[in-house]
Amino acid sequence: MLKQHKIPVTILTGFLGAGKTTLLNRLLRDEQNRRAAVIINEYGDTGIDSELVIKTHEEIIEINKGCICCNVRGDLIKVLKNLIVKMAKREIHLSRIIIETTGLANPAPVIQTFLMDEVMAYWFDIDSVCTVVDSKHLPLHLEQEIAQEQIAFADLIIMNKADLVSQEELADLKLRIKKMNMTAEVITTTNSEVPINKLIGVQSFDLSAKLKIQSNLLTESHHHHHDDNVHSIILKSDKPLFLDRVNKWFTYLVQMKGESLYRYKGILNVKDIDNRVVYQGVHMLFASTEDRKWKQDEPRKSELIFIGTKLDEEELKKGFRYCIDEKFKLQTEGYFFR
Numbered sequence: 001m002l003k004q005h006k007i008p009v010t011i012l013t014g015f016l017g018a019g020k021t022t023l024l025n026r027l028l029r030d031e032q033n034r035r036a037a038v039i040i041n042e043y044g045d046t047g048i049d050s051e052l053v054i055k056t057h058e059e060i061i062e063i064n065k066g067c068i069c070c071n072v073r074g075d076l077i078k079v080l081k082n083l084i085v086k087m088a089k090r091e092i093h094l095s096r097i098i099i100e101t102t103g104l105a106n107p108a109p110v111i112q113t114f115l116m117d118e119v120m121a122y123w124f125d126i127d128s129v130c131t132v133v134d135s136k137h138l139p140l141h142l143e144q145e146i147a148q149e150q151i152a153f154a155d156l157i158i159m160n161k162a163d164l165v166s167q168e169e170l171a172d173l174k175l176r177i178k179k180m181n182m183t184a185e186v187i188t189t190t191n192s193e194v195p196i197n198k199l200i201g202v203q204s205f206d207l208s209a210k211l212k213i214q215s216n217l218l219t220e221s222h223h224h225h226h227d228d229n230v231h232s233i234i235l236k237s238d239k240p241l242f243l244d245r246v247n248k249w250f251t252y253l254v255q256m257k258g259e260s261l262y263r264y265k266g267i268l269n270v271k272d273i274d275n276r277v278v279y280q281g282v283h284m285l286f287a288s289t290e291d292r293k294w295k296q297d298e299p300r301k302s303e304l305i306f307i308g309t310k311l312d313e314e315e316l317k318k319g320f321r322y323c324i325d326e327k328f329k330l331q332t333e334g335y336f337f338r
């Protein structure tokens, strides 16, 4: 089949909870991305992220069970090759691929995938690499090497959550970011409200700038080790949760463990509530919202993921049990929940 144009690829990256999914939803609401395929990579074995992405698109593909820059890079190539086959058979017509990486991914190997693999390079062209940063928590996140790498490889840096910091703090952060990446454009946003034309159809991906950061980008296979301190714990149950218990538990977690909880999010089945309940937060900033109604044919279940450092799995399991089992009394670190 004769192919006239390469398919543009937008890579969205940024540390845990920075606002990538918020940005993705914004892009997907835009008419010009109606025929975009979306590839979402989650860190843990959960589909929570894709559940929180608006469902207007047929091609939303999840790559779970690992980080896109490490063990699931082969999966990314497989997914992309499948899309090529479908396009060649004219089963789908794609205008763009948008990839949302996990908050713990280094974008370099994802970029590499499109440059080094001949088939990929023939079909796809990186349009831009956009890194979203959480302006409130960036100083804390920069302690992690991965957060620095995400900034270094960006063409566009979105300093999100501007509503949570002062103008002076924003100005300082911008200087800090500029020192790490002089060539990227830096934009300040709230709720990832970036003008679409800054991100789509910009062809801002600059290989020579990336080679200055990593000269072996086009030659070497990538060895990236995640910080062993950061890990995830997933809790699941088919039993309904008691709302007052969930609220008590989360209040405790956010206050006592907020610093080490980089990201937590879940879709919950709460007793006597017909809608799915979404609990999510970043460190001590936490929100709960009612989402859509549970569908008739959909099993009502709860799934929560915690990503952070020094996570105590046994304690989290007990807390979850406290939310489900009315007879269970939870005692932890001087706190007693009944």
Ligand SMILES: Nc1nc2c(ncn2[C@@H]2O[C@H](COP(=O)(O)OP(=O)(O)OP(=O)(O)O)[C@@H](O)[C@H]2O)c(=O)[nH]1
Pocket: 014, 015, 016, 017, 018, 019, 020, 021, 022, 023, 049, 102, 103, 160, 161, 162, 163, 164, 189, 190, 191, 192, 263, 265, 280, 281, 282, 287
């Ligand atoms: N106050 C404030 N909250 C925001 C802003 N942008 C996003 N959020 C909230 O921050 C949380 C994380 O946003 P997401 O878009 O899910 O972040 P993410 O980068 O996709 O998170 P992960 O995929 O889990 O790494 C959500 O509760 C958002 O509603 C913002 O500009 N200001």
